[in-house]
Every structure is written in C-alpha cells, then in structure tokens.
Amino acid sequence: MVKTVEPWKQIAGGIAAPQGFYAEGVKAGIKYPDKYDVALIYSKVQAQAAGVYTKNLVKAHPLYLNQRHLQNGMAQGIVVNSGNANACVGAFGEQSAEAMAEAVAETAAIPQDDVLVASTGVIGVELPLERVLTGIKNAGTELFKTMEKASDEKRDASLAEGAHRAALAIMTTDTVVKEYAYELPCSQGGIIKLGAMAKGSGMIHPNMGTMLGFLTTDAEVPAAVLQHLLREAVEESFNMVTVDGDTSTNDMVLILANGVSGIAPNGDDMVNFEAMVKAMCIQLAKDIARDGEGASKLMEVQVTRAKTKEDARKIARSICGSSLVKAALFGEDANWGRILTAAGYSGADFNPNSVDIFLGNLAVAQAGKGISFSEETAKEILQHKEVEIRLVLNDGSENATAWGCDLTHEYVTINGSYRT
C-alpha cells in the first residue's frame, strides 16, 4: 500500500459544507430533556441519492421507508432521531417513520418521497412521536432561518454551527462528534465538496451495527454511480469495523449529491472523487472503532498476501472481533496465540504454518510459530492509543484492513444498563 499525497484537503463545515446543503439539530426531549436528538439535513434542490443498509434480518421501520423512497434515486431531505430506534414496534413504527417524513415534507415544502428517515436508540419501545414531530418542525424553522441569512452567495459560520448541532443530535453513547468535510479541486476547474457526519459506538460490526453515516456532496453524480461507489466505500470502511460483533437493526449510510457545484466529475476527477468518498468513510469508520463503548485503544488489523480478498477480510474482522484479543489488548499482553487462533476460526482458507505476525513493526511469530521477542518493546507498542497488528499470510497477494478496539471494564458497565 503506497502512501500518496491526497488531492483533497480537509475543510470546516461538516455535513453542510457542500454548496446548497443545510443542516440543523434540536432538542426534542426524546430520551433526555437536554440532549440534541433530532437532526435535519436539507438540500435546496432535489439531489441524486443512494443508501446502504444493515444486513440484519430484523430491520427497523425507517429502513423500509427509505428503500421505497429511494426507488427513484432522488431525495432532498434527511431526518434522523436518536434516543429511540423505532424498531420492532409493529404498525406504529411504520406510521411513525411515515409521519416523520411527512413532517419534513410539510416544513420544507418538498415531496414526502424525497425525505429519508433514520433512527437510533433502544429497540422495541414506541417513539414519543409528538415530541419528535415538534422537534422536526423546530429544526425546520431554524434551518430555514439559517438558509435565509446564509445563502450560497454569503455562506457563513452559522452553516457550520447548524451542521455541528445535527452531528450532536445523532449521537447516542458516542463520546466524540464525528463530522468532517473535504474539498477537491478538479482538473476541469472548480471545486467539489464532500461533507459527512456519523454516529457509532458499540454494537458495531461488519454489516453495519448501529452505525449511521450521512454524506453530502455538491458534485453532479447520477444515483446509480453513487450507489455503486457508496457500496464499495462502505465495504472497505464501515463494514470493516468491529466493536462487539453485534450488528444492528438500524444501520445505514446515505449519500446525497445535489450538483450545485455545477461539476460532473469524470476521468481523473472521478477517480479522485471516489477515493475521497472512500477516505471519508474510512475516517468515520476509524472514529467509530476508536469510540467503541468503553474503548481505550484503536486496533488496526492489516492482513496481507492472502489468497483472496474475502479471506483477508474474514481474518482481519475475526481478529478485531475476538473478545480474547480485545481483552489482551486492554491488558497490553502480547498474546499473539489468540491472534492466530482468531484467524484460524475466521472461516478463511490459509496455511497456518506460513503466517508471520507483527505488533507494529515487532515480529512476534514467524511461519506460524512463536519467535523470541522483547517483551518490553511489545509492551511499549501495546501501550499506544493506536495499535497495529499485521499478519502476512505468504499465501497470495490480496490485502484487507479492519478496525476495532479493546474490551474494557467500561464496556461492561455501559452495556449492562443501556435500556433503563
């Protein structure tokens, strides 16, 4: 993996950085009286849109709504609530998701099927719908106020503030806000912007466990292309994050491209745009892994020289998901046997007798067996906030990277009393 200098750079403004996008977050009192819990994202024009959803057989009600509303590949608004998953509550759940979309449509005067809905929180409890709907109306009022005084000609700091409140509103047990924006100068002239925010902490796993990601761009990209590049980006980012092996009923990543920049990237610009979307997803995914419930360390597992990409992915995720590896990481114990064992039960095909294992740059096992190494050096490496585990399979030429975190006492405390 050759490191090259990226053609994009980070800018301020989060989800509302791209032209024509606005966002707001308000306190609707869904679970807590004083927490931002309803977020609204709005594009001033109809946008091309795509989504990727949880593979859990049990799906929250908003997901079905989004699948319907995205059939035409168009959307203009996204509403998100935290504090309640709107999952497993039967007909009332469907009605709630519809009512949320309807409230946005009314507030913003856009078609209801151009609204997408997302929820995160406790499962199986009915949403306090009235409060949510009032929250949506309030968010709309604030958003349109901002829009009036900060139109595209004079976009100012109030946009970033609204975006920040939106990013706060989608958090549950997250300890840090996850929002970024990039801008990409195009060879054809002009600039494309990409904004994003995400929510995730705990219950995170391949196939997207209570993980919400939202991306906005002012590039002009058809929905079908968006769908393809979003899926590819999610596969190498969100789906390679494992915090506790549980996948959620609510997860989704949505992207909206409103074309307001007037630039339809092609050639190298399109290659760069795709890479920028993937980089954004990886940035958010790593933030989520690092922010795993009670986590004190980020673990990055790089598997190289595998027979197939799928083998590499299985092994990387299996190691990130192993409770024993995670506990050893917490204990700063160079227990590479657990790493190899987790590879062994991953379901991947590889030759255990040709695996080399490294902690950072320290070789701890060669050709599947232990070698003598400095325990002090190992300890030092494991004390870092970010720990790299590398497995060289010497079996082929495919690579994969996954991210996870350590397993701490804090995780148990947080998850022992989430619902009540």
Place this chain on the structure above:
Amino acid sequence: MVKTVEPWKQIAGGIAAPQGFYAEGVKAGIKYPDKYDVALIYSKVQAQAAGVYTKNLVKAHPLYLNQRHLQNGMAQGIVVNSGNANACVGAFGEQSAEAMAEAVAETAAIPQDDVLVASTGVIGVELPLERVLTGIKNAGTELFKTMEKASDEKRDASLAEGAHRAALAIMTTDTVVKEYAYELPCSQGGIIKLGAMAKGSGMIHPNMGTMLGFLTTDAEVPAAVLQHLLREAVEESFNMVTVDGDTSTNDMVLILANGVSGIAPNGDDMVNFEAMVKAMCIQLAKDIARDGEGASKLMEVQVTRAKTKEDARKIARSICGSSLVKAALFGEDANWGRILTAAGYSGADFNPNSVDIFLGNLAVAQAGKGISFSEETAKEILQHKEVEIRLVLNDGSENATAWGCDLTHEYVTINGSYRT
C-alpha cells in the same frame, strides 16, 4: 421436550468409576509450582476409542497425534497437561506430543499408538518437556500403586481420589472441578458405568474452544458406534456452549469403552446408553458455560418451532454469543431488543414478525414486537443464577438449546493478563 425420569443415576468416582479404569493427577510444575497439571487415564485392557476435535484451522500438535493414533479405533491411555497448549511451536511441538505418548507407553507398558495426548494453556510457548515427562512417570507410579491395592475386586475410595486429582490437573482458569459418573442398570442384566471429566472456562464456543472432555465406560461398544454417538452428543452439548465466541486450537472430546462390564448394550439399553452419554455431555457443557471466565450467571437459550434444526441452532448460539445480550444479562436489564437483534444477524432464516420472546415464563415480545410487561418481574427473573431465554419462532417444528454466561468486569480482568 417431555421430561422423563432418567434410567441412570449419578454415582461417585468420576473418570475412574467404570470398571477397569484408573486415573491420577500430579504436580509437574509446568506453569505454577503447586498446581496439579499432568493427568493420566488408564484402562487395564485395550479399549475402543473415539474422538471429536476443534474445527479451528490452527490445531495444536497433540490433535494430529491423536488423529493418527485413533486410526485403528483403539486406545488404552490418555495423558493431559494444563499450563501449556503445545500449539504453534513447530517441530518441537510434534516431538513433545510424541515424547508424552512415549513416556506413557513406557510407564504403562502399552503400545505408543494406544496413547492419546491433550494439552491446554498458553499458545506459542514451548512445553517444559522434561518436567512434563517426569510428571507422567510420577503419575504412572501413583496410578499403578492405586491399581494394585484397588483392583476390580476391591475397588475403593482411592480410585475416586486419583480421578479427582486428574480432574484438578486439567483445569486452567476453571473455578470448579467438573467430574461426574453415572450408572445404568441394563434390561439384559448388569450395570454399565460412565465416567467423565472436563475442562473449560472462557474461549468457549461452538466447535469447541479450549474445551477438553474425557469419557470412560466399561460398556462394550465398537469404535465406529462410539464415534457416531460421541459426535451427536457433542453437537447438542459442547458445541452449543458459547462463552466468548473464540474457538480454540486445542479442543477435543475423547471416549474410551473398555468392555470390562461384559455388557454390550443393545435395543433399549443402547438407546439409554446413548442418552446417558448425551446427558453427561450436556451436564459438563452447562458446567463449562456457568464457569465462563468471570461469569456470574448461566444463560440457557431455548429456540423452538424453527424451520430447520440448523436455524434453531444458529439463533440459540448467536444469542448466547452476543456481547450486548451478555452485558445486559450481567446488568439484569430486560433488553429483549438485543435478543431479537442477535437472532437477526445469526444467519438463520426466520420471520422476525412472528417471534415470541420469553424471559423465564414472562412474555416480553410477541409477534416480533414489544408488549408491556412488569419490569419488577423481569428484574426478579434476571437476578437468578440461571436465566432461561425462550424464543418461539412459530415458523416450523425444530428446536435447539444453547448455553452461555454473562459478560462481567471480571472477564476483562482475567483475559487482560492471561499470558503473563
């Protein structure tokens, strides 16, 4: 599942209860100076034998030896050490397993290929072979002393004491000894005995994660039949235990049938014998789940009315393995949404909208959605040391049961510093 009175009863004597079997455990100083760590099981005559092994791609060295030695379906001795897994150490590992078998063969004057070997402990570190071999000799000396003064005509308490030391010697982080014996009166006259011991705590999962089980019987049963019934019993017991989702490199269950009772069970007796072996495996499996590292509660998940047996098994194991369900159990939080979510990502095929969920006898969800229930009653049920979770899928007629435990602070502490 109709409860019937079992035709067998529990007796004393553990692994050495069946006629013609002897066992001993000694302190060889493998990892700790004052812990029993080498166990020897011996039959006075060659026995029919069968084994089931871990499905982890990475296998410890003794497993390959056993697969070779069991090709003829015969064995007479088993040696087990704790404190070191004899895994992932290359040629020295193979030599160590061979040397252990050789030491037993010499001590007991039996063919080397009638000896089976098992190890449990840290992976990737060479066995302190000399100490192990001295331990085997000492165990042999003690065992033959016992055998001399407690022959089959005058079997006495010293047999049970040797068996108990053997059961102590296979423990690692186990907090309780796991040994049992049953006797089955046969309709054809006479009595068949079954003895057993097991080791397991943490790193336990379907496909047998550092889980060792040993069974002995004085029934006359051909190796091929033993192999078949052992595999069936393991599928419904050890392979339905999940403590942390990790499967180990070392796991195995072995059974020896020496025929000394003179009884070859058939008809109803054979049906009862098979049921007794399965009941023994379930007894040990539950003990292992209950003894999960740091566990404070046993969780039994019963899935009924599934489309296929495999669907029922997947769902039951997925729930037992969910960190979020386990943490909620620890926190005594009736978070049934997590239970349904874990079913949803199990890979099983079922209709989420027809699932009923019970905690003990308390219905908490019906047709896939939450119903109102007494939080006090739920709390009371979750406070028990054994908690039953039942899912009725209303989708078919197949059932499965799995066992697990809660996730506690103690688990993290134990596994943060196992190796060092």
